[in-house]
Amino acid sequence: MLIMNQRQIRDEKIAQLQEGKIAYAESYELIRIMKRDIERKNLNVHYDETKSGCWFTPLSEKVRN
Numbered sequence: 001m002l003i004m005n006q007r008q009i010r011d012e013k014i015a016q017l018q019e020g021k022i023a024y025a026e027s028y029e030l031i032r033i034m035k036r037d038i039e040r041k042n043l044n045v046h047y048d049e050t051k052s053g054c055w056f057t058p059l060s061e062k063v064r065n
Contacts, residue, residue, distance in 0.1 A: 018041075
């Protein structure tokens with residue numbers, strides 16, 4: 001089983017958002033720390049939470065998949 005550092009994953013996903021790309025997280029812990037970091041960095045992001053995870057969509061004129 002591969003165990004990955006949640007903070008490292010968060011940093012990679014936050015970098016995606018800052019580049020204008022959409023990010024997805026499944027685990028409650030990763031979603032929680034991403035939301036906290038998004039608020040700290042004052043990023044304009046839309047959250048689309050589902051039963052299986054959360055989509056983070058940067059709100060800007062340039063959104064790339």
